[in-house]
Amino acid sequence: MAVDPLVELGDVNKYFGELHVLRDVNLTVGKGEVVVVIGPSESGKSTLCRTINRLETIQSGTIELDGRPLSQEGRALAKLRTEVRMVLQSFNLFAHKTVLQNISLARVEVRRRKKDEADRRSRQLLDRVGLSSQADRYPAQLSGGRQQRVAIARALAMEPKALLFDEPTSAARCSPRCSAPV
């Protein structure tokens, strides 16, 4: 069955100096599709994710999101970052904010939702990741796995079109699970 494409990469090439990290990469990810990219350490998986929300520039090729070419500039880039969320290897939660505040923050500041609405949605997402009892705790009080689930809830609170997980190779080896469809 044909998929409705969400992310499309065509002949993407990326260099760090002499190092040719992404070589003629062609990839189509459909809406609602879960794709796991597996490879040896340093093979370029993180770089691939980072190109999709333009944390990295590419030297040649095309990247389209929902049928639109990714622009490097201004408002288009800011909008893209609200639509393509990344859960990083280090979860980058705000240490001085509670779990609930971490999740609600971007929804209020970027999506311009009212705080009550954002908090209500955050509690639903916390429930979905199995952490409804942890809303008032601080990140340092949670295990690494729980911090990651908070980071996932935080990314989902932005209602992204695409969600990218950047898992370290060692974690993928220890825990051969697939990212849950969202």
Ligand SMILES: Nc1ncnc2c1ncn2[C@@H]1O[C@H](COP(=O)(O)OP(=O)(O)OP(=O)(O)O)[C@@H](O)[C@H]1O
């Ligand atoms: N900003 C950068 N400047 C120079 N080289 C970089 C940069 N970022 C990544 N690299 C190099 O690009 C290659 C691919 O790195 P990348 O982080 O994409 O690998 P990975 O497959 O995600 O690795 P891991 O599974 O260990 O996380 C590595 O050789 C890395 O050292």
